[in-house]
Amino acid sequence: MTPITEVDGRRIALTNLEKVLYPATGTTKGELLHYCASVADQLLAHLRDRPVSFLRFPDGPEGQLFFTKNPPPGTPSWVNTAEVPRSDDKGARQVVVSDLAALMWAANLVVEFHTPQWRADAPARADRLVLDLDPGAPASVVECCAVAVWLRDRLAADGLPAYAKTSGSKGLHLLSPLEPTPSEQVSAYAKTLAREAEAALPGLVTHKMAKALRPGKVFVDFSQNAAAKTTATPYTVRAKDRPTVSAPVSWAEVEACAAPDDLTFLIGDIGVRLERDGDLLAPLMDPEGAGRLP
Structure with a gap:
């Protein structure tokens, strides 16, 4: 039954x-x-x-x-x-x-x-920006963290706060709350950021998807800002070999990351983190904290 x-x-x-x-x-x-x-x-x-x-x-x-x-x-x-x-x-x-x-x-x-980065009542008007940091072996989430800190500071220079979560796979996602903005504008801005990151960190970053360019580098994927694209939702469990979670992380954890396991969280880890930290991505839902693209 x-x-x-x-x-x-x-x-x-x-x-x-x-x-x-x-x-x-x-x-x-x-x-x-x-x-x-x-x-x-x-x-x-x-x-x-x-x-x-x-x-x-x-x-x-x-x-x-x-x-x-x-x-x-x-x-x-x-x-x-x-x-x-x-x-x-x-x-x-x-x-x-x-x-x-x-x-x-x-x-x-x-x-x-x-x-997607938009709500059902406002299709293709993004209320958040996302950058998916995807490491090419032998790079790992450790290298993603170094790139994330650079991008956080670059976003801050434009008045945009940034929050981080693990992808639940090998990488890291950066999210920034926005006043609703056409997705194509957000995509264009995100692509500019990815190119700037590559110029500033040429040995560490690529903004191009080509597999040949990615070994040992972090691919800054800006494409998930397109209206038709989606990103793993915070707290979702991933279809990986273990029940890993796309888990919000603090900037202190990002800055301290020294090994991939430092930012690998399974379903059994999340309750303790929520009790300790609450939802580290709650600011994404606060309209008062939303930024505006320059």
Whole structure:
């Protein structure tokens, strides 16, 4: 029998709770769902009002992975959706995860959550800038941290505060809250920053995606500011060999990072961090702190 759980008055079938999703750590689907419930307040704050894309991995990271923007088959009628623009001008709908019931329904599908830099009521008007720092081996998150500090100071020179989170993979994401700004303007500004970083740190940074340019360097990926692109949502679990989380980190942690494990966080690490620090990315949601592009 499939257990039916009631969440905020909604009946949700939670399936295969004993299934091991991460063989490296023995982490089960039930533990994954428990994690999502335990960080629901913070995760929902970052998902709220944003159309969500799902990277689904129902058989674990070693099984089939598929990325979907469309509401999955069987999406309950009570799960909110929003119309979003598409390049074919036909428009489409995407899920908006608005409450705990919708979060647990989505988590039961076994997903990474990915969101754009804009809200559903203002498509292609970004309220945050993102820079994805992606290391090419043998570079690691340690080199990303050095680049992040340079970019933080460069953003500050333009009056923009910056906040950091791990990607949950190998790199680091920098986020800056903005007054709503057309995505193409944010993209152009982010590309300028990436080029400036490469000019200032030529042995460490590339702003070009070409694999041949990336060994030992940090690729400053500005492309996720495009309206059609998405970034891993803060607190989402990633489909990696271990249940790593895209976790907010302090600038003190970034500056002190000496080894990749210093900034690798699993689902069991996040509760303690939240108790100690609260949500380090909460300022992203404060309109008073939003910056304006120069």
